[in-house]
Amino acid sequence: MKIRLPQSHFSKLMRAVVEFDLIADGDHILIGMSGGKDSMFLAYALAVLRERLKKQFQLSALTIDPMFSKEFAIEHVADFCRSLHIPFASHEVDIAGAIRSQSGKKACFTCSYFRRGAINHYAKRHGMNKIAYAHHLDDAVETFFMSLLYSGQLTTFTPKTYLDRMDLTVIRPLVYFREQEIIETVRAHDFRPVRSPCPIDGTTNRQTVKELIAKLGKDNPTLFAHLAAAMRKGALGDLWPASKTRDEMRETYFQYMGK
Numbered sequence: 001m002k003i004r005l006p007q008s009h010f011s012k013l014m015r016a017v018v019e020f021d022l023i024a025d026g027d028h029i030l031i032g033m034s035g036g037k038d039s040m041f042l043a044y045a046l047a048v049l050r051e052r053l054k055k056q057f058q059l060s061a062l063t064i065d066p067m068f069s070k071e072f073a074i075e076h077v078a079d080f081c082r083s084l085h086i087p088f089a090s091h092e093v094d095i096a097g098a099i100r101s102q103s104g105k106k107a108c109f110t111c112s113y114f115r116r117g118a119i120n121h122y123a124k125r126h127g128m129n130k131i132a133y134a135h136h137l138d139d140a141v142e143t144f145f146m147s148l149l150y151s152g153q154l155t156t157f158t159p160k161t162y163l164d165r166m167d168l169t170v171i172r173p174l175v176y177f178r179e180q181e182i183i184e185t186v187r188a189h190d191f192r193p194v195r196s197p198c199p200i201d202g203t204t205n206r207q208t209v210k211e212l213i214a215k216l217g218k219d220n221p222t223l224f225a226h227l228a229a230a231m232r233k234g235a236l237g238d239l240w241p242a243s244k245t246r247d248e249m250r251e252t253y254f255q256y257m258g259k
Contacts, residue, residue, distance in 0.1 A: 003084065005048050009185065012176040013045050020159040022171040023049065027057040028128040029171070031086070032119050035063060035077040035194030037186045038134035042174055044189070046132060047084040049173075060087045062122055064115050066095035068197040076194055093118045108204055120166050128168075135172045138179040138210070141227045146209050156231050 005013070017023055031046065033039045046059055061081045065072055074090050081088035095114050099107045123131055135157060144156040161170040174182070186193060217223045229235060 003044060003048050003051065005045065005185075009045075009177070009181070010048070010052075013049065013173060016159060016173050016175050017049070020171075020175075022160055022173055023053065023055055023057055023130075025055045025057065027055075027130050029057060029059055029130045029132050030119065030123045030126075030128040031059060031061040032115075032131060032133045033061040033063045033077060033081065033088070034134075034196070035073065035080075036134075036196060037182055037191070037193040038136060038174070038179075040080060040191045040193055041177075041182045041186055042132060042134035043081060043084055043086060044191070045173060047086060060089070060126070060128065062119060063088070063090040064095075064118050065090055065092045066111060066115065066197065067092055068096050068199055072197045073194045076192070080191065089122075091118060091122060107200060108206070111198070120163065120168060123168055124166060130169045130171055132171050132173060134174055136174045136177045136179055136182060137228060140175060140231060141224060142206055142209050142213065144231050145213065145227060146205060149209065150205060154230075154236075 023029070029046065031039065031043050033043060043059075043061060050057065050059060061077075063074055063077050065074060078088045078090070093114055095111050098114055099110050102110050119131055123129075140156050144154070147153045147155045157172065159172050159175045162168075163170065213224060213227070
């Protein structure tokens with residue numbers, strides 16, 4: 001496969017790599033490969049970087065089969081990776097069973113927990129020091145907005161995260177790409193992504209937030225850009241102080257009450 005990216009795409013990719021120092025000489029990067037449009041584009045983009053950068057690093061790819069369906073097209077994902085000269089492996093993890101046994105927890109939380117754990121342990125067993133995920137800018141903004149709406153916190157994932165207990169570094173080289181850009185690129189290259197086997201795909205809180213952002217953005221075209229800017233450190237304005245406990249307020253309370 002002849003691999004190349006438009007200069008505008010390559011520039012966005014390089015901005016993330018340089019700004020967050022994502023790739024170093026000697027890295028062995030494991031790509032979390034779901035077979036969806038985003039992970040296919042990530043594998044392709046990293047293969048481009050492997051050819052063009054002056055750093056020597058290795059790529060491998062791993063697909064976690066969550067055992068949601070017997071029709072999960074792993075062979076297509078394997079063929080795609082082979083076309084990019086990226087060693088590929090797959091590993092079954094009974095995430096479907098784990099979700100059934102933990103009915104009190106959110107399915108997305110359980111799926112993410114077991115999937116990340118399996119990828120981390122595979123990377124350690126095979127001497128890899130970095131894991132690359134295909135999260136893009138829309139994912140980051142949606143996560144930021146979700147955290148506010150569903151947990152009352154202002155947080156999102158970071159472009160580079162060191163996992164000290166595993167001695168692994170997670171990188172997200174696509175953080176400056178909008179989802180639509182990835183969709184258009186995947187279509188132009190005819191990658192034919194694998195359909196998500198997730199039984200609740202399209203009905204999650206993330207989907208609700210995605211649709212909410214799109215709806216609000218119709219009346220406020222700058223909404224997405226403002227949410228993206230709000231994720232940056234230094235964006236916080238005036239906020240209320242942290243909530244005090246009853247013990248912390250006791251003395252002041254008695255002063256008001258004259259006791």
